[in-house]
Amino acid sequence: MPVTVLIPSPLRELAGRQREVAAQGATVRQVLADLVASHPGLRGALTDDRGEPRRHLGLFLNDLDVRAAGGLDAPVADGDRLALVPALAGGAPRLGEEGIARWARQLLVPGFGAAGQERLLASRVRVIGADAVAGAALLYLAQAGVGTLWIDDPEAAAPADAGGWLLGPKAVGQLRGEAAVEALRPFSSLIEISPYPIGGVPTAVLIVATSSAQSLATAEVARRTGVPHVVVEADAEGGLVATIPVGAPCYACSRGAAGAGRPPAPAATGLAALAAHELLMLIADPSLQAGRRFELIRGVPSMRATARLSGCACSPPPPASDPDGAGAGPG
Amino acid sequence: MPPTSKSVLVIGVGGLGGPALLTLAAGGVGRLVLVDCDAVETSNLNRQPLFTEADLGRRKVAAAAERLRALHPDLELEPLDQRFDAAGAEALIRGVDIVVDGSDNFATKFLASDAATRCGKILVHGGVLRSTAQLLTVVPGQTGCLRCLFEGPPPPGQVPSCAEAGIVGAMSGFAGALMGAEALRLAAGERGAYAGRMLIFDGRSGRSRLVLVRRRPGCAACAGSLELSDAAAPACEAAPPAAVATPAAGTAPAGPAGSPG
Amino acid sequence: MTSPRRLDLRAHACPMTWVKTCIALERLAAGEELEVWLSAGEPVDSVPRTAAEEGHQVVSLSPLDGGAPSGWRLVLRKGMAEARLALP
Numbered sequence: 001m002p003v004t005v006l007i008p009s010p011l012r013e014l015a016g017r018q019r020e021v022a023a024q025g026a027t028v029r030q031v032l033a034d035l036v037a038s039h040p041g042l043r044g045a046l047t048d049d050r051g052e053p054r055r056h057l058g059l060f061l062n063d064l065d066v067r068a069a070g071g072l073d074a075p076v077a078d079g080d081r082l083a084l085v086p087a088l089a090g091g092a093p094r095l096g097e098e099g100i101a102r103w104a105r106q107l108l109v110p111g112f113g114a115a116g117q118e119r120l121l122a123s124r125v126r127v128i129g130a131d132a133v134a135g136a137a138l139l140y141l142a143q144a145g146v147g148t149l150w151i152d153d154p155e156a157a158a159p160a161d162a163g164g165w166l167l168g169p170k171a172v173g174q175l176r177g178e179a180a181v182e183a184l185r186p187f188s189s190l191i192e193i194s195p196y197p198i199g200g201v202p203t204a205v206l207i208v209a210t211s212s213a214q215s216l217a218t219a220e221v222a223r224r225t226g227v228p229h230v231v232v233e234a235d236a237e238g239g240l241v242a243t244i245p246v247g248a249p250c251y252a253c254s255r256g257a258a259g260a261g262r263p264p265a266p267a268a269t270g271l272a273a274l275a276a277h278e279l280l281m282l283i284a285d286p287s288l289q290a291g292r293r294f295e296l297i298r299g300v301p302s303m304r305a306t307a308r309l310s311g312c313a314c315s316p317p318p319p320a321s322d323p324d325g326a327g328a329g330p331g
Numbered sequence: 332m333p334p335t336s337k338s339v340l341v342i343g344v345g346g347l348g349g350p351a352l353l354t355l356a357a358g359g360v361g362r363l364v365l366v367d368c369d370a371v372e373t374s375n376l377n378r379q380p381l382f383t384e385a386d387l388g389r390r391k392v393a394a395a396a397e398r399l400r401a402l403h404p405d406l407e408l409e410p411l412d413q414r415f416d417a418a419g420a421e422a423l424i425r426g427v428d429i430v431v432d433g434s435d436n437f438a439t440k441f442l443a444s445d446a447a448t449r450c451g452k453i454l455v456h457g458g459v460l461r462s463t464a465q466l467l468t469v470v471p472g473q474t475g476c477l478r479c480l481f482e483g484p485p486p487p488g489q490v491p492s493c494a495e496a497g498i499v500g501a502m503s504g505f506a507g508a509l510m511g512a513e514a515l516r517l518a519a520g521e522r523g524a525y526a527g528r529m530l531i532f533d534g535r536s537g538r539s540r541l542v543l544v545r546r547r548p549g550c551a552a553c554a555g556s557l558e559l560s561d562a563a564a565p566a567c568e569a570a571p572p573a574a575v576a577t578p579a580a581g582t583a584p585a586g587p588a589g590s591p592g
Numbered sequence: 593m594t595s596p597r598r599l600d601l602r603a604h605a606c607p608m609t610w611v612k613t614c615i616a617l618e619r620l621a622a623g624e625e626l627e628v629w630l631s632a633g634e635p636v637d638s639v640p641r642t643a644a645e646e647g648h649q650v651v652s653l654s655p656l657d658g659g660a661p662s663g664w665r666l667v668l669r670k671g672m673a674e675a676r677l678a679l680p
Contacts, residue, residue, distance in 0.1 A: 064618070064619070095615075100611065102373055102376055103377050104608055105496055105607070106498065106499045107497075107611055107614065108497030108610065108614060109461050109497040109498065110497075110535075111535065114615045114619065132357070136504065137501075139380045140501040140504050141501075143376060143379075144501065145377070164357055164402070165353045167402075168401045187384065266358040267354075267509065269354055269357070270350075270509045270512060273508055276501040277504075280501055281534075288535075298524050299466075299525065301532055302539060303538065492641060493609070493610030493611075493638050493639060494614075494642045496606075496610070
């Protein structure tokens, strides 16, 4: 039984669109060499011009940072799981003393821990929508330590957007995204908060769009570019949160008959907090990869796993290495 | 229907009380009374949405009131920088219509339930532990109270495990927002979503359970014969972990779904 | 970056004592040992118990030189990776 290498979403196109690849080797270094040999497209992403593994490539062996376990020459055993975590330019952020003090309480939660916190710090999250509902989600993502938070909302703030959790009356008339950036920065100087840069490539997306059409369109873009995403649609009764990891049934399949289209109830900010929690877990804990949706009806959340509607374009094609087309895709 | 004529007491302005207050303020409640006796600490900033980095070291109630007023200039607020204790509980509760318990320790939670029951006021109870949230609305005279379900807090001297201090902000945010929304429902005259039934939500598995909370025959708190007490309540300087109680044997099923128990 | 094998946490109170212990344990491989110095009172009362509950082994707990008032030496052995909470 070989080692299972977990391929992060930005690299999956280079690995035959697979989430997991088997590789052989007695050490981490050998496993990487075997991986690159069988998937030459990964060579540029994983190794430098001398063929050495890139210095800033994050490697986690069974969820333990390889650097703490002996580095590239650490031994691997059959059945081990090696996760690749691509770093930002400048190297993966480390959790320092200030971060430990700030995030102490969540470091203790199973599925988070220092490894999970470092994944959060390394993530770039694009949040589409900065209205009163999105404000709650933005606060929790910022406080949780998402390393880069890009806020994408070019609309002007109306009175209905003020009086939520983030924007006060002074924000009315400003662009919502910019007002949200300004309002959010005082909550955390440990992360980067900025308006979404055109062409920026996020590692995860939260969609709090103000219309179903926008939700569907932006979710489809996220799906096609291989980015995990969470979608919130709030309505007068409560609303819906759909969690779509890479490869899971798409948002169109997940949402069913959602949304009465009426303005969000006060409970909508609870929905936004739930969406933030889903996104944080998705980033921090690589073992959570199943698609699911929540409906919040009169204060009671009800969850079910999502399923593909037959014939939907979101069905993954058979992997390139499986010419018979019988290989099972994720989800 | 905006509940602008109602007043709500919120105990604690941190991980649960904070999102509850933000939800209540946005929902147009008439008057909010805030009570907390702590100062803002570094480790609060992962999950308490009323506080920015500039608030470190400030009294929580002062910072909370300032933040709420910046978002809602017309809000009627009564900030009380004091401990919610047995001596003052009833007077505070009699002055409002609804009580929301965002406190983070067992002793205060039982005190809040006992006092609200004595005063005949509706109480929204909430607790978070790691990724699990629990919510219950106590309607005195109609539903069971916290003691009908749990009998009492753990005995003094039983130190909770440090690992129980684990909490992700977004989960306490979810619970606190649901508490605020429940209070808004009650203020509008509707029956509470958690009245007489405890919602236990496990954020990892995504599963919800609803546990019926009937009046327990012989419950001293419901009978009004229980003395209010501060037994084992922590000093205000300490920052104890958020509390989730485990049901007494023979009452509700033990432990929230999905947690290691 | 090597992970520390001995931590002096006598300047910290709960739950930070456990947070730091937990992080240090996380960076070790199963079976490796960590030595933690704790002050008397809540830290030494709760950290060993929490470590055991989280699946690690308490190898030893003894007073530091100078007796109990100067603190305690706790040696932990990291347990096997915890089973994930089951996702149905």
